[in-house]
Amino acid sequence: MQTIYKVISKTAAVAVLGVLFLSCEGHLEDLYDNPNAVTEIDDAALFTKAVRSLYQGTTDNGSSHFAGMYAHYYVAGSTWRAPDQYGDGHDQDYNSIMNEGYSGTIRHIEEVLELTSKPGTQNNVRYALANIIAVLGYAKITDGYGDVPYTEGGKGKSQDILLPKYDPQESIYKDLIMRLTNSIGTLKTADPAMAYPDSDPIYNNDLEKWVRFANSVRLRLAMRLRYVDAGLSRSTVSQCLSEPLMETPEHDAYMIETEGTGNAWFNRRTGFPSIKMSAFLINQMQVTNDPRLTVFVGQDSNGQFSGIVNGLTDQAFGNSNFANLSDMGLALSSPESKLYIMNAAETWLLRAEAALAYDEDPVQANILYRKGIEVSFNQWEVDATEITNFMGSTIANLSGINDEEQIGVQMWLALIPNFFEGWSHIRRTGYPVIPVRTSDDLSTGATNGIMPTRFMYSSFELGANSTNVQEAISRQGANKIDTKVWWDKN
């Protein structure tokens, strides 16, 4: 009898301990899962995030703190204007600009590309759309720095690549163009139901517009190669012209960002650091009686349009009456202002340049040039009579003498408020001509007064991915802000 009790009690003890152990193990498993997030999601939500990041990127540090001032659109107040003095003491900014580029658009679009090409969630249409967004994301990064990680870039999660190698800008550009070509091919015949019916902030799932958009982006990239690979540039342009392009403001790729206290331009008009429009820009528009002046530029405290000179020394800046100068115009800097990644006006002007460069057809170029100006006016809802007046002026026609410059200047204006593209455009074409700073009132910074042509690789990146970034530097040239990226020959 006693042995039976012993057996029973031992069994019971073992059972109790066993149950205890198992329940503990189960308990640990229950707590393992993160209750604040989900482990699976429709890639549509990530696509939307990536697209939104692309728009937010038009006001990011690289665009608003650097490119907008480099390209002489405006000058920020106080010490925020430091990049306008062409210095290179911006190590943290160089790091954050690169991080912003990859962490917003790239991080999420790489995940979409991964999901839409994986068995089970594969979707060609979505994959094609995602590629367009990825192209725009990478193009901006390489335009800012030159060689950057591309084939291995953005793959920290999908492929566990923590030390990505840098790719030459040339090979990046060629691949970007190819990706767009593939996407256009897919989307032309795609079923919209397979795309993003409820998650497309750009065109609300209108694939016809997406084709125009992708093709226009391809045209932009093709023209970027004009001075370094004319052959590829030319053949890509002719391919672009054989497919539909963005033609009217209805085709424009824009988004309105109202989160928080409104978009960045609104905040910088109403708060700190206040932005005052560039004297260079105002002067250009006043000389030509450009009706977009009142769109882009606000009136100063005297009801006039007065701009700030770019690049002033600290002493001269103090005497510039900065606080009373013209703000950014309300159309650009209201909470509901649109943020653009590409517009139809740019497409027309790219075509005008292509007509001149590749078809040597100044007549066609002039038609396209005028179309570009007109579409830009339409985009900003300029009054019809003002359009007529301007279109009748000499500036609205290519003179045959400095056509390239005329197109270049109009492109610079049409790109507003996509200031980052404006800077890339000036670097590529040399128009408008940004004068080299020689006056005593102007800072010459680290570039002898010449507009900076790239961002530096940050010291963090030099430490974190040393071998690869050093390889890029040895290939591309010194890690300085006046080293030119591959496509920059002007």
Added chain:
Amino acid sequence: MNKLILILAIFGTTITVRSQKTISGQVLEKDTNTPLLGVSVLVKGTNTGTTTDFDGNYTLANLSGDDILQFSFIGYTSKEVALEDRNTINVFLEINAEEMDEVVVTALNIQRNKESLGYSISQVSAGEVNVARENNVMNSLSGKVSGLQITQSNTGVDGSSRVLLRGITTINGNNRPLVVVDGIPISNSSGGAGGSGGIDRGDDLSDINPDDVESISVLKGAGAAAAYGSLGMNGVILITTKSGTKKDGVGISFNSSFSFIDVALTPDFQNEYGAGAFGDFAPINADGRPVLDYPFSWSWGPRMEGQQYTNWLGKQESYSPNPTGNPYKEFYQTGFTISNSLAFEGKNDKGSFRLAITDEDGQGIVGNNTLAKQTFSLRGSSKLTDNFIVDGKMAYITSKVKNRPQLAEGSGNTALQLSLMPRDIRLEDVRNNTVNAFGEEIKWNLDNTFNNPYWALDNAGNVDEKDHFQGFISANWEIDDKFNITAKSGMDYIITDFISYGATGAQAVQNGLGAYNHDNDKSNIWNSDILGTYSTNISDINITLSLGANYRNEYSSYKNISGNDAKVPNFYRISNYKNSFSSEGISKKAIYSYYALGQFGYGGFLYFDATLRNDNSSALPQANNSYWYHSENMGLLFTKLLGINPNILSLGKLRGSFAKVGNDTSPYRTQAVYNVDQTVTLPYTVASISGSLPSFDLRPETSESWEIGADIGFLKNRITLDVTYYKTNTTDQIMAVPISGTTAYSSKVINAGEIENKGIEAQLNVIPFESENFSWDIGFNFTKSNSKVITLNEGLESISLGSLWTASVEARPGQEFGTIYGNDFLRDNFGRKIIGNDGLAKRGDRIALGNINPDWYGGFTNKIRYKNFSLSSLISVQAGGEYYSYGRGYRLFFGTDERSLVGRENGIIEEGINEFTGFENDNATSALLKQFTDIFSNQIATDIILDATNVKLREVALTFDFPKNILRETFIQSASLSAVGRNLLFLYNAAGDIDPEATYSSGPASTAFEHSSLPSTRSYGLNLKINF
């Protein structure tokens, strides 16, 4: 293996034959006749013995008339009595304050004789923390314990403190020791702001009421703390609170303190040059006010000589030096702390209780920064049966701190504003001109960072409320005199409610729209332990074996609502904001553990301890979530072994300890997830991926540490020396390594890297004089602790542990942990600066410019007692170590610092070599351009890396104990009055006008940075203690 041989050798002892005799008796406290429970009764020369029961009774059998009984008890003078022919021996033991140090509280609250320990432990008594009282009890330990480094940040009342035991062992962890109150581990996270601003919401250690503290044990190494598992990896601070067991009958004690807090150290300001730039006044704007942008809103104008000028408000005024040379002295006030504590305690043969209430009120040097805190605690134990005792405690702490000051680069940091405002501005004008006719803040500089300090004082603020519950219940079942089971369950539950707000009208507050933020946080740590202990003596070997299990559950959650764009002014509720946002999150983690402890004592001179523990954590992947560790400690009293004459060498002990400890991580780092974003911009679902890449196969990190040491006492322990050398290697560290942003992620959680932490600690106590009326007690403690980064992840050159402006504190392989990096000047091969034709130095490479770790630090204590007076003082020393002061950098290029007077009139010719000619530079540059270019434009850190060496008079207390003969006629049993002062002054401070402790946060690398800290303070006041 060697240890095993030694143990086997010890078994080889002879057994003597004894005649049979049984002895019984009672042990009582002398003077009070209170029966003493738990007195050890030992037959001298053997390990035969027993302990007294609840009534002080004991019985021992099998004795002979030749035996001598030794009676010993914590805090009492031991007594030896020869048996002779008696059968009953009653003994009175006398209280001995000096004996107190001999018995210490060790891991799992096991009280042990310090002699028997194989590791270093320091114990601090109640008097050291509740006379010169601090809101945060940890601050009172500063300088008193070797190996313990406390840095009290300058962040307003109830700010947090950096607490490190034996330096830094992990890269990512907070490196703070575990704090255990009455056996229950409590929450111990660091607090503080970031370099870009914020506030310090304090740490939870400030809720430990100094008046309730009975003693504090500091278990320094992993060997001492291994019983706590991974939680004890950074050492343990064990706090035992008062339990009412020391009082007989009903006793009441009252403790009251009052102290003033005032500004002790401020930056050196120049008072000769006011607003303007390049020696000129600023141009006047259309609104009649001068240009308020840089550099004209800095103090680089003409010399102030009483000339007429347009002041910052646009008024004509005489341009003259400030009558008070120091804006800090004008702005900050004298604060105070008042604390009253009342405790009722009692004890009888069935149990004990203690009920205590403490009320603390304080006001900081910023007038609206106040603290109100109440602590209620109830502790009781009851003896249900002869061998079953239940014990429990409940403490409730409620505190309300108003207007914790903004710090560092925060737009509301008053010190930043005061230190940079042009020197001609009168604070009175600033106070009287905070808002213009449009309701907008009147600023002296249009930058968002630089604001009117009085606007912030009037229009922005915060309220931080905390309800904190701590409690436990425990039961102790003494099954027989050898076997004992204790079960304990306790929790540390904290609810905080934090509101911060800013009125409309200030650009810095959401572009003038006004802002509101409300956080609600809960955290709970719940610990349950069961521990069975079996003690026995086999021959001369004393054995105690314990088996235990622990379950720990950590829970925290937060809810946040915030809004901007106020509808109605000065109304701070979420409904009043046009835009509102919300977020929430919860975090849960559980660890269950099993452990075994063994203690072996042989012959009163050799002691060996071992611990084995297994932890299972929910934060790690299932495959790796169970991990083991162990520790072995040995102590050898060689004086007893060798029979050395105790009159000369009274104590001689060698000790050694080895421990291997594992550690898990915070939850949810091993899973890839998508966050669902809140957005009003888009009507679609938006999801995002966090920037930190998870690791799917994370393993526990491992630290192996050993220490050796000696405790030596001379001349009846009038001179005691305690020396320890330790070394800890932590490998497989779990860390979020920063990775190249080009991966699209910012960090990845991995196991990598190794840190080696080693050091020497020493504590020397000398009693030069000791007599009934006069005694003098001197203590020195010394710590040298170095942490070296052996490896990081492959390919990774550095991990940033924090940064301010462009200086960063980093971990790099082969270098000391916490090396400060920043840009140096460009130099030639001889180290000379390269100077441009403009006379300005050039920026060079980023190099190591300093290190946060002191060469050594320590304390020097003095206690002198003459009759009823006693005077104690503490001087703390830090030798070496550096920090980066962006506060000074700012003051230099804003031209407010006294040092900016150099070269004002004639410019500065920078020492160096012309970059083109190679000759000595002879081009002058303006002082403004030099400072601005070096510090701001070129971000050169070299000149603002400061030496942290300092000697501080940290504590002085003069106490008068009222003589017993005066009190005899009253109902007062004892009373004392103390005059106390804390942080009184620097006896030496290498940096001169900046307190090296003036950090803005309390993380492990926080001492690397100073940024426009609040002035450091000293306090002085009175403390009254009465026992009824």
